Amino acid sequence: MSIKTIEVMCLPCPKCEQLRDKIAQVIKGIEMQNKVKIPYEFKHTQHLKDISKYSLGPSQAPVVIINGKVEFAGRVELPVLKMRLEAVNRM
Numbered sequence: 001m002s003i004k005t006i007e008v009m010c011l012p013c014p015k016c017e018q019l020r021d022k023i024a025q026v027i028k029g030i031e032m033q034n035k036v037k038i039p040y041e042f043k044h045t046q047h048l049k050d051i052s053k054y055s056l057g058p059s060q061a062p063v064v065i066i067n068g069k070v071e072f073a074g075r076v077e078l079p080v081l082k083m084r085l086e087a088v089n090r091m
Helices: 012-032 048-054 078-090
Strands: 007-008 041-045 063-064 071-072
Touching: 007 012, 007 048, 012 078, 041 071, 048 063, 063 078, 071 078
Parallel strands: 007 041
Antiparallel strands: 007 063, 063 071
16 A cells, blocks of 8 residues: 555644655655655645544644554654654555
């Protein structure tokens, strides 16, 4: 299974915009490394009431959901994000 959807759940702020840019950079790096195109859908959910369906609270934002599975809640480290996206792409 490759990366199909990436969703970030948080209120709009500069950190979330940076996170979106970081995700795009990591995806481009994976595409260049593997010489493939990853057609994924990016969503930014700004309604924190939706966060409860993942058994999380608003204080745990930002939440990064890859292919419907919560991968990060709270702090998102770029090296860990890269490793996780590479792993999901290999599945």
